[in-house]
Amino acid sequence: MRVFAVANQKGGVGKTTTAVTLAGLLSQRGYRTLMVDLDPHGSLTTYFGFDPDTLDHSVYSLFQSAPHPNPTGVVRPTRFANLHLLPASSALATLDRQLGAREGMGLVLARALAQCTQRFDVVFVDCPPVLGVLMVNALAASHALLIPVQTEFLAMKGLERMLHTLGMILRARKRPLPYLVVPTMFDRRVQSSLESLTALRDRFPDVLAKTVIPLDTQFREASQHGAPLNYVNPQARGVIAYTALVNQLFAGGDALVRTGS
Secondary structure, eight states: OOOEOOOSSSSSSSSSHHHHHHHHHHHHTTEEEEEEEEOOOOOOHHHOOOOOOOOSSSHHHHHHHHTOOOOOOTOOOSSTTTTEEOOOOOOGGGGHHHTSSSTTTTHHHHHHHHHHTTTTTTEEEOOOSSSHOOOOOOOOHHHHHEEEEEHHHHHHHHHHHHHHHHHHHHHHOOOOOOOOEEEESSSSHHHHHHHHHHHHHHHOOOTSSSSOOBTTTTTHHHHHSSSSSHHHHSSSHHHHHHHHEEEHHSSSSTTTTOOOO
16 A cells, blocks of 8 residues: 655645545546545545534544544545545644644554555545644655645745655654655746746756646536546546656656655
């Protein structure tokens, strides 16, 4: 089982879209795929028709049962074959204050996913945009990190903060975490978007994805259907771009060369 965290310390850069679309593409290829929503806002959970405010069992349940989290009864099937969800609860917003100081809280997700290795082939963890127990859990549980970065100036600043955070966590993790920067929401008609992409290529050539995710309004339409875009329109520009990213990620891992250490 391969676990990917999808994280950036800036919101609105395409984290949920990246997690949903990559998971949708792999599930359509027959991979048994799990999505994990660690964001208290629950965008990924809402995407698939669940209400983060009313769920009886969610990721928060795993933290409540630490140090022995049990994902049984928490993982939900979606209406798509091979695609499952470990949903968020709005109670996650209180996690750092209520349970963050409890011993072993940084490894709850890793311990829960360890019980799923025979059930799933790949996992995508949608992270909150803030450093805390939830992001620490995501990075501790993952084999690789995807950092979506909107091609605009402020998102570049978010990338710098994310890489600083990654360095701090890796010192505690004491093992490498390969990462890949994924340019998103690219609009070739906008000069600032072109300049931001050029800056990404200049500053992060070794860890930049080979594909660029375009600005595509069909992602919003797909979310209204509660479906990954590849199930709604497999020929959409965004789907073609994420398909290229999937092919890069699963071509022997050559793209994930930087350890961040």
